[in-house]
Amino acid sequence: MGNAISLLSNVRVFATYPHDCSYIDGEQATTLFVDPSTPVDQPLYSQLSAIGFRRSGAHLYRPHCATCNACVPARIPVEDFKPNRSQRKLIARNADLCVKEVASIADREYFELYVRYINDRHSDGDMYPPNREQYDSFLTREWGTTRFYEFRDGAKLVALAVVDVLDIGLAAIYTFYDASDTRRSLGSYAVLWQIELARSLGLHAVYLGYYIRDCRKMNYKAKFRPIELLTQGHWVRLS
Numbered sequence: 001m002g003n004a005i006s007l008l009s010n011v012r013v014f015a016t017y018p019h020d021c022s023y024i025d026g027e028q029a030t031t032l033f034v035d036p037s038t039p040v041d042q043p044l045y046s047q048l049s050a051i052g053f054r055r056s057g058a059h060l061y062r063p064h065c066a067t068c069n070a071c072v073p074a075r076i077p078v079e080d081f082k083p084n085r086s087q088r089k090l091i092a093r094n095a096d097l098c099v100k101e102v103a104s105i106a107d108r109e110y111f112e113l114y115v116r117y118i119n120d121r122h123s124d125g126d127m128y129p130p131n132r133e134q135y136d137s138f139l140t141r142e143w144g145t146t147r148f149y150e151f152r153d154g155a156k157l158v159a160l161a162v163v164d165v166l167d168i169g170l171a172a173i174y175t176f177y178d179a180s181d182t183r184r185s186l187g188s189y190a191v192l193w194q195i196e197l198a199r200s201l202g203l204h205a206v207y208l209g210y211y212i213r214d215c216r217k218m219n220y221k222a223k224f225r226p227i228e229l230l231t232q233g234h235w236v237r238l239s
Contacts, residue, residue, distance in 0.1 A: 011038055011048070015064055022126055023215045027068050034060040040143050046167035052230050054209050055164060055173060057137045063210065073230035074211040074221050075169065076191075078198045081226065087192060094189045098152045105148050109157055111135055117176035139174060146173070149193075151186070159186045163194060169205035170198045191224060 012035040021027040034040070034048065036059065045060070052073040053062045063071040083091060105111075111132060118130040127134065139162050140146075151159035159177035163170050172194050177186035191206070198206050211229060212218035221227060228235040 011035070011044070018066070021065075021068070023212050023218060024068065024070055027070075028065065029068075030064045030066060032062045032064040042143060042145050042165075043167060045143060045145060045164070049166055049171055049207055050168060051233075054207075055142065055171065057140050058142055070212050070214065071210040071218075072212070073207070074209065075205040075207045075228050075230075075235065076195055076224050077205050077226060077228060078169075078195050078203065081195055081224065083192060084225075087188070087224075090185055090189055091192055094184055094186075096153065097158065097184075097189075099193060100150055100152070102148045102150050105139060105160060105162075106136075110150075110160055113157055113160060113178065114139075114176045117179055120179040151177070151190070151193075158184070159190055161190045161194065163197070165201070166203075166207070169203045169207055170194055170201075171207045172209070188220070188223070195224075 013032045014035060016031045016033070018028040018030050021029040034053070038044075040060070045055070048060055051062075053060045054073075055061075062073075065071075114135055115130045118125075118127050122128055127138075141148075142164075145164045145166065147163050147165060149161045149163060150157060151161070158181060159175060161175045162173040164173055172191065175187060175190040177190070179186075191208070194206050198204075205228070208221045208224075208227075210218060211221045211227075213222075222238060226237050228237050230236075
């Protein structure tokens with residue numbers, strides 16, 4: 001990593017050296033990481049999320065690229081969200097699923113679903129090939145904010161959503177699912193379910209990570225409207 005950079009009055013961040021971007025061919029990426037020695041609690045995590053930071057395992061990061069600003073933090077204001085016709089059909093199609101919070105995802109059943117998902121959907125990414133060490137470090141429970149929700153079709157596990165509860169909303173950390181069940185569109189359904197969870201908890205938004213217009217794996221977020229993008233320090237609704 002490079003030199004420490006001042007961000008908030010009580011937080012130091014470090015910048016990585018430029019490296020090949022995982023999302024856009026030919027681009028060089030630089031990432032800011034919060035100093036790992038920083039004591040993090042829910043209020044600080046919430047403040048950092050509001051200015052575009054994201055959690056991966058025990059690390060909080062934000063893109064800080066010199067020549068590209070394609071990665072834009074995105075969130076859904078849940079009070080104003082209304083599912084469109086296709087989303088309403090999707091909710092109805094998955095009404096038979098049982099969703100339950102679980103205390104741990106250490107059991108092999110969850111890991112095996114994760115392996116199948118990475119192999120099916122992300123064999124071209126930096127999470128491939130999946131392994132147990134990566135799984136445990138990436139989806140770890142942090143700072144008392146993380147919850148795990150399993151989605152089952154009868155006894156069959158079909159999806160698992162990792163969600164952080166913030167002062168200001170929910171952070172949708174990661175969802176992995178049975179990619180062979182295309183009829184259910186489980187990735188989109190998990191987002192819709194988290195929107196309703198945030199609303200039931202009286203929270204403002206669901207934070208979806210980064211929207212990248214020219215990346216197919218990251219631009220699906222624009223299907224959820226209204227959506228707000230963090231632009232020049234302000235959350236602005238995408239028209």
